[in-house]
Amino acid sequence: MPFDMIGGRTFYAYNSHFKNIMLKCFRKLSTSSSLMDKRYIPRRAVLYVPGSDERKLKKIPSLSADCIVMDCEDGVALSKKEDARSTIHQILQSQAIDFSGKDCSVRFNSVDSGLCEDDMKEILSASHLPATVHLPKVESPQQLEWFAGKMKDILKNSNLSEKLRLIIFTESASSLLDLPAICRRGVELSKDSPFKLDGIVFGSDDYCADIGATRTNEAKELSFARQYVVTVAKAFKLQAIDIVYINYKDLDGLKVQSEEGAGMGFTGKQVIHPGQVPVVQAAFSPRPEKVEWAADLVKAFEEHQRAGKGAFTFRGHMIDMPLLLQARNILQMASHS
Template sequence: MTQPDTTGTTIRRSSHFVPGANERLLTKSLATAADGLVLDLEDAVIPDNKDSARATVAGWLADVDFGAKERVVRINPLDSPWCAADVEATMVAPPDAYLVPKVNNAAEVAHLDGMIARWELEHGHRPGGVALLVLGTETPQGLLNIGELARHDRVDALTWGAEDLSAAMGSKANRDASGAYLPVFEYARVMCLVGATAWGKQPLDTVYVDFRDGEGLAAECATSAAMGYTGKITIHPDQIDIVNTAFTPSADEVADAKELLEAFVEAEAAGLMAFAHKGQMVDVPHLTRARKIVQTAELLERCA
């Protein structure tokens, strides 16, 4: 069976949060190197300001030039009083994607798909043109069902959250004294990666809340990239360049991958798919990894 391709066509090394009614922070964020901006209508907006923030974000989508940045709206949870209005208002001039918080199961993903499809039809937008980025571990139910959350065709990426999950479970912390995730949260991180890649969707790592700790962020990004994550959500402009660097294949990595691909061409012509290369045995998994590195580098070059 051929493994699904998780490279995708949208670059999401860094998806950066912007409070949904803060014009100053939006202006600053537009000048950053973030690949996408997440216009937040959920946690960054108090209940009394939900209506005004929603109108502001809808106006941004209609009037602001985001350049090459992906335009993402984090809507309020499906079971909240605000979700339907969030979708209705922002589908007039639709975003590229919605970040969907506190998802419990695949049925909720399908329900949101139906809501969006209705407004795509109503406003004459391309069917399926708005993607979903699903926050899959903010509730215990979501974590239990994470294997199915990315299955829907409209879902393009799966990410996870430690803060809401720890609150939902009554955890006193989600990291130990050394800064490592406690076991249940490391499990959530692993299962997000598995749940995304099982369906060929992009896995996005969660926020690093200590925005002053650049070294800690870089270390966590290095681990994420090594695991297979393709990007990370950011909450402070100082995090963006660190994240972009971590999820961009280095020149040496790209050169090595291209060299390996050439070696596979020669080996296949000789009837081999497993052979020695630079002192180690390589076979199909190494080929798959090399192709992804080159594909990512080429996509970044096209989008530059």
């Protein structure tokens, strides 16, 4: 089932019969109590919108990116930080913007900036909270401990139906070297914190500045770091979000880098312009043959469940929980395509 690129939009050539089967399989798998706690949130394209720019914020309902990040950090001038957090609070409080089908996210300022606590107090006091929070420039496990403590205190009187997802950023050489320890501590803190560590973003521009590398479109200077971020993320069962492609008008170059990132194991990519979203989400969408494999696996799983059987083989392979989770993730991403 090939797909075509038409006018910058990608359409899968699923026939309606197959897509109905796929959606039924996803619904069956997602109702399994053992899997509900591990609900996968697709973040193929992660798009930042400055929290101080109301004009751009009002466009969120029309944006097709999986993850929309209302930004308090890099996209906001220092003189506008208070405006950004106040505006984001009002949006969450009033639910004035429709985030249907999107991961409603907020990026705080970094712990070291001295602005993070004010961001958290203002934004997390809203009656409706973001599904995901992003913490940039995480340099050590101790910063995550500080963050967890502040979040616990701010949300101590809240009745959360579900933990907030936490995405952390690695943006320096020292952060990259300490990334396993940072992730390990993040997973430990997730057990009794209001958040669940869910992914890592590689912030390549600050990283290049830190190591003195020259940023190029080909990103060869980032090959090791990108592969390392994916390796650490997958070791801790986290999503891995790839670098920004800065030349937002170069969609051909974006396509090449996006497909390269998907091939490396990244689960999504940062974007800085809405025009980048269709290309990126196409590159990080599961191929039709993978969707068919996942749907067939879920169908086999359901048949063995009804028969009261435990472990089983599928196409010559023993099936365990990680493979079932992989199938669930593929079907959920396909349902967003």
